[in-house]
Amino acid sequence: MTDLSATIGVTDRPSGTGAARHLVSERPALERISDFLARQTPATPCLVLDLATVRDRYAGLRSALPDARIHYAVKANPEPQVVEELAALGASFDVASPGEIDLCLARGASPESISYGNTIKKRSDIARAHDRGVRLFVTDSEPDLDNIAAAAPGARVFCRIAVDNKGSRTPFGRKFGCPPETAVRLLHRARQLGLEPYGVSFHIGSQQLDPGAWEHGIAAAHEVFEGLAGYGITMRMVNLGGGLPAAYTQPVPPLREYATRIEEALDRYFGSDRPELLIEPGRHLVxxxxxxxxxxxxxxxxxxxxxxxxxxxxxxxxxxxxxxxxxxxxxxxxxxxxxxxxxxxxxxxxxxxxxxxxxxxxxxxxxxxxxxxxxxxxxxxxxxxxxxxxxxxxxxxxxxxxxxxxxxxxxx
Ligand SMILES: Cc1ncc(COP(=O)(O)O)c(C=O)c1O
Structure with missing residues (x-):
């Protein structure tokens, strides 16, 4: 099973920003990391992270899905330097707690670039997020929605729907998301509570090896858009979640195949009424x-x-x-x-x-x-x-x- 000749799958090249810290050598990332380990012999265990690879992955995703706002899922690696690099590149952030919000703000993110993507949160945590300027929240249940209305009045909300995670190496089970009809009810209620019903999210399961898997999520999101149109509410945003892979022992399809299948599904279900897109990669970037x-x-x-x-x-x-x-x-x-x-x-x-x-x-x-x-x-x-x-x-x-x-x- 071992792959001794493996590189860590990056195309190493100068990032071309002109800033000295963004220039990297032509050597592959694995070689740079190996040299560091050989020279410094740090105590083990330790993780060595190559920031040039993170920048490269961000640029790759930026060009594969040019009109999607990229919210880095901080939970994948909350290393402050990673957050700082991504903020400097213009990334947005998906956070799970006030602690992650504080980290992002301290490392250069603006409150408008942060979405609170955890469906499970205390009212006091919502209030802290709102105090810090965060205005975009996920929900998938009535009690959580009520908490958002009380602690973050007027905020934008998107509803997480549950989707089939087949093809994922680490599926989410049944913990998150609701059926599309519940999402319609919740987002309708969001408006009655003075919130702005904004969009729909789903997560197709992490390390998703099937590039076609996003189609069910996009189809279900469209169903929610239609349901709300029946109440005269126009939904704006589809959040494609995470799921893009890293290179473990199993082969993974190239990013462009994921992007093509996502674009095809968006065309099929939304046609010329294309929503704003948001994507929350964690694993794929780091x-x-x-x-x-x-x-x-x-x-x-x-x-x-x-x-x-x-x-x-x-x-x-x-x-x-x-x-x-x-x-x-x-x-x-x-x-x-x-x-x-x-x-x-x-x-x-x-x-x-x-x-x-x-x-x-x-x-x-x-x-x-x-x-x-x-x-x-x-x-x-x-x-x-x-x-x-x-x-x-x-x-x-x-x-x-x-x-x-x-x-x-x-x-x-
Ligand atoms: C809401 C949400 N978005 C994005 C991600 C990132 O997923 P991935 O690492 O598969 O990109 C996660 C991971 O748990 C998540 O919970």
Whole structure:
């Protein structure tokens, strides 16, 4: 399963902004990160994030969907330098809490560029967001809508509808979103409550491998637009959510295929009445920008019926939450690459029986791996550092180093 020759899938080139900090070398991102790791030998585990890759991904999406407003989903990686870079490029932000709002505002975002995209929020959090100037809120239930009306009077609201997440490696289940007919009722009520019913959102499931998956969401959004037109209410915006992929072990279709299928569905359902578009990428902007370096703590030999186990200093609770169910399968490289490989079970360092990363995916790693060797997880920039914010079992949250061009600029 390992892909030893893998690069992290970026086309490296100067970004052409003219600003010195935006000029990067011609070397691929993986090489820049590897050089940094070799020169600095930071303590493991740690995440190294290449900011040039983030800029490159943003530019790619900008040109693939030129009329969509890009709201970076901060939860994917709330590293302050990432937020600052994206704000400087003109990005908007999808946030889940007042803490994320404060982060964005402190790093150069304007309140108008922020949407509060969490359907689950306290009235006091809505009030804090409103105080800070945020005027765009998601909802999917009556109590939440009532809270928005009370704490953010006159705000714009969009309603999240539930859509099929087939094709996603990490589907959302039933926690978020409502049926289109409920969305019509809620948005109609929003107007009665003095709010501005603004649009419809959906999330097709993260790491969505089917570029055609957005069609159901766009069709359902159109149904909501029609339902509200029946009350004389004109909806303006369709929020396409996240779902665009990063490069793990499975091949992913190119971005242009996603953009083409989205455009086709918009033409089919909305024709010349095209709504304003918003998109909330998280994983796609930061996933391939990061390499997570861990170290082997113990390697046990294969004995008779016992499989070989390799325990790393990185696991489910200090960065690798998305290995649950082996949903996200990172590409790996090790300091022993080139040696003969064999099957392995990979596990994390904690005293928790669920802290096993890969048992059934079929990873093979060098048989010579032993304590102290490094193991890199490629394309690990999304949903790693952000999930490791609690020091479970005394293992520290994952530190992040950001590289700008060839230089390390900051450790958080
Ligand atoms: C509301 C919302 N928008 C966007 C995203 C980002 O999704 P992705 O990382 O798949 O782009 C998420 C992820 O959980 C989300 O909850």
């Amino acid at each position: 996933g391939d920008a990061g390499v997570l370096r861990g170290e082997v703590v113990l390697a046990t030999p294969e004995t008779g019926s016992e499989r070989r186990w390799v325990y790393l200093d990185i696991g489910r609770y200090n960065g690798l939450a998305e290995t649950e169910g082996e949903a996200i399968t990172y590409r790996l490289r090790t300091s022993r690459d080139g040696d003969p490989t064999g099957p392995v079970v990979l596990a994390g360092p904690t005293c928790d029986g669920d802290d096993v990363l890969y048992e059934s995916t079929g990873y093979e790693l060098p048989m010579t791996l032993r304590a102290g060797d490094w193991v890199d997880l490629l394309s690990a920039g999304a949903y790693t550092a952000s999930y490791s914010s609690v020091g479970f079992n005394g293992f520290a949250p994952l530190p992040t180093y950001c590289l700008d061009g060839d230089e390390r600029t900051e450790r958080s």
